[in-house]
Amino acid sequence: MTRQPLDRPHMSAMKRRLLLSTPLVAAGLVVLPRLGRAEIDPARATTFIQSAGNELVTAINDPRLDLPTRRDRVAATLRRTIDIEGTGRFILGRYVRQASPAELAEYNRLFDDIIVRNLSARFGEYRGVRFTMGRSQQRTEEDVLVSTIVERPNTAAFSLDWRVSDVHGQPRVVDVIAEGTSLRLTTRSEYSAVIQRNGGRVASLLEAMRNQIAQLAAREGRG
Amino acid sequence: MFQTRSGLALATMLAAVLLAGGCATRPGEDDPEGLAEFRENNDGFEPTNRALFAAHEAADRNVLQPVAEAYRDVVPQGIRIAVRNILGNLRAPVILANDLLQGNVTRARETLGRFMVNSTIGVGGIIDAADFWGVRGHSEDFGQTLAVWGVGEGHYIFVPLLGPSNPRDLVGQGVDFVINPLSWFGQGILVDAAGWTQLGLTVVDTREALLEPIDQVRATSLDPYSTLRSAYRQRRGYEIRNEEDRGRIVGPSGVTGFGQGVTQPAAPPARSEP
Numbered sequence: 001m002t003r004q005p006l007d008r009p010h011m012s013a014m015k016r017r018l019l020l021s022t023p024l025v026a027a028g029l030v031v032l033p034r035l036g037r038a039e040i041d042p043a044r045a046t047t048f049i050q051s052a053g054n055e056l057v058t059a060i061n062d063p064r065l066d067l068p069t070r071r072d073r074v075a076a077t078l079r080r081t082i083d084i085e086g087t088g089r090f091i092l093g094r095y096v097r098q099a100s101p102a103e104l105a106e107y108n109r110l111f112d113d114i115i116v117r118n119l120s121a122r123f124g125e126y127r128g129v130r131f132t133m134g135r136s137q138q139r140t141e142e143d144v145l146v147s148t149i150v151e152r153p154n155t156a157a158f159s160l161d162w163r164v165s166d167v168h169g170q171p172r173v174v175d176v177i178a179e180g181t182s183l184r185l186t187t188r189s190e191y192s193a194v195i196q197r198n199g200g201r202v203a204s205l206l207e208a209m210r211n212q213i214a215q216l217a218a219r220e221g222r223g
Numbered sequence: 224m225f226q227t228r229s230g231l232a233l234a235t236m237l238a239a240v241l242l243a244g245g246c247a248t249r250p251g252e253d254d255p256e257g258l259a260e261f262r263e264n265n266d267g268f269e270p271t272n273r274a275l276f277a278a279h280e281a282a283d284r285n286v287l288q289p290v291a292e293a294y295r296d297v298v299p300q301g302i303r304i305a306v307r308n309i310l311g312n313l314r315a316p317v318i319l320a321n322d323l324l325q326g327n328v329t330r331a332r333e334t335l336g337r338f339m340v341n342s343t344i345g346v347g348g349i350i351d352a353a354d355f356w357g358v359r360g361h362s363e364d365f366g367q368t369l370a371v372w373g374v375g376e377g378h379y380i381f382v383p384l385l386g387p388s389n390p391r392d393l394v395g396q397g398v399d400f401v402i403n404p405l406s407w408f409g410q411g412i413l414v415d416a417a418g419w420t421q422l423g424l425t426v427v428d429t430r431e432a433l434l435e436p437i438d439q440v441r442a443t444s445l446d447p448y449s450t451l452r453s454a455y456r457q458r459r460g461y462e463i464r465n466e467e468d469r470g471r472i473v474g475p476s477g478v479t480g481f482g483q484g485v486t487q488p489a490a491p492p493a494r495s496e497p
Binding site for chain 1: 256257260263264439442443444445446448449450452453454457458460461462464466
């Protein structure tokens with residue numbers, strides 16, 4: 001059996017101690033983050049999630065709105081909150097290079113449609129939802145993980161974490177993690193499987209995505 | 224009660240099926256990204272696992288899911304909550320043992336306290352009284368204990384009727400059964416019946432709790448097999464880490480753990496047709 005990443009926290013803690021004991025490396029660590037992407041302030045990320053969350057909860061719980069209107073409101077907030085293009089690129093991963101410019105453009109369009117439909121359909125059903133802010137911690141130089149606890153009537157509370165990154169000077173959500181399950185990691189695995197099982201063609205993924213959008217639209221029509 | 228021998232037979236059969244079904248093609252060294260993904264998926268027996276998944280899906284759609292739906296429709300919510308609480312309480316000794324084996328005294332104390340309160344004030348576990356006082360249940364199993372001890376998970380395996388797993392978690396389930404003191408006592412037809420009833424209720428209760436998540440995966444995933452594989456491995460990692468938020472256990476509110484941990488029922492409405 002292979003050793004899995006579980007052991008890593010201990011290992012990285014040890015390594016960190018080793019590294020920090022070397023003044024040269026420590027000096028290097030101070031310089032390094034500035035070379036990468038803009039760092040995001042945890043307090044700013046938290047405020048961003050809090051206001052986006054409030055917007056979502058207000059839209060979901062507004063008794064004057066019917067389901068389609070709630071979905072539209074939620075979709076609008078999601079578009080302002082999520083870095084859809086960056087997330088889509090992360091999910092497509094190594095196939096970004098294989099795709100033709102036309103395929104990539106279509107992928108971006110389809111992905112935007114799917115993620116907004118999926119998330120707003122899911123959130124739109126969360127009647128009576130409440131959320132509280134959890135702890136916030138800086139994970140890497142690039143992003144901050146902001147935790148929230150989501151509560152719904154008659155349902156056990158669950159933890160929902162938002163990975164917030166700085167995208168062109170603005171805080172944007174780059175991943176949503178429900179009870180430890182990252183949406184972008186799961187979706188990357190899913191999309192990659194579709195491409196691999198269809199002769200490695202990105203076109204087959206696009207076709208599957210088009211079919212899914214048709215199905216989701218039909219479901220929304222019914223609901 | 225179920226014999227260990229049948230468990231052993233099942234394991235042997237499973238190993239034979241996996242080996243006979245063939246392995247996934249491992250990308251060569253010239254494709255580092257493909258290789259990295261292959262390692263990340265950890266699914267060396269993917270063709271076999273996919274066949275087992277297809278068999279499971281057929282059985283689920285025809286038997287498990289309709290039974291779980293009927294259970295939700297016919298049995299009043301109050302009784303379903305009681306069933307879930309009782310199943311969770313019966314598992315408390317196993318959770319306690321694993322808390323201790325992981326050296327987590329704080330969580331062990333919580334589990335013990337919950338067991339004592341719920342078995343007495345909670346009338347044999349029917350009511351989760353401890354939860355009212357803010358001591359929330361958590362789940363633990365020997366697969367997680369092995370992980371804490373540094374044992375790797377091994378290749379991913381999809382077991383029909385049981386779901387996503389791996390050798391470490393399968394061994395863990397076997398050990399959990401053996402170390403449960405409730406499985407040591409008595410024999411005869413009544414004890415057997417009690418054991419099978421517990422197993423049956425655990426299956427139905429777990430599937431009922433999973434009605435929405437599975438519907439969601441089927442409706443939104445382009446490849447439910449790989450979605451479940453990825454979600455299972457991430458979720459197990461999360462369960463093993465035992466995350467806390469300022470001393471409060473943040474999760475999992477758990478439905479993957481066979482009846483324990485879920486202290487409240489899933490909301491009955493807002494479920495679209497399968």
